[in-house]
Amino acid sequence: MPIEIDVAHVARLARLSLPEEDLARYGEQLGLILEHAAAIQGVETEGVEPTAHPLGIVNRFRPDEVRPSLDRGVVLEQAPDSTETHFRVPPALDAS
DSSP states (O other), X not given: XXXXXXXXXXXXXXXXXXXXXXXXXHHHHHHHHHHHHHHHHTSOOTTOOOOSSSSOOOOOOOOOOOOOOOOHHXXXXXXXXXXXXXXXXXXXXXXX
């Protein structure tokens, strides 16, 4: 069932300047798009559960387990410059 649409009118509404020779081609393409959309709307979806993705995707996270962290003293000893409790880094912005 072909869908008739006035492409020139739609172009004016969208404030598009289309040459006359393109109107017929765009009309055919737009008609095909609208026919496809109408066919999709006709698909029976009663009883079909809505999904956010067509494939069953599961996040593969590891279990959240409490583990001991690195020893602060050992880590600070490996830094090029540090105080007893912090890393010392050069300033990011010029203070002058």
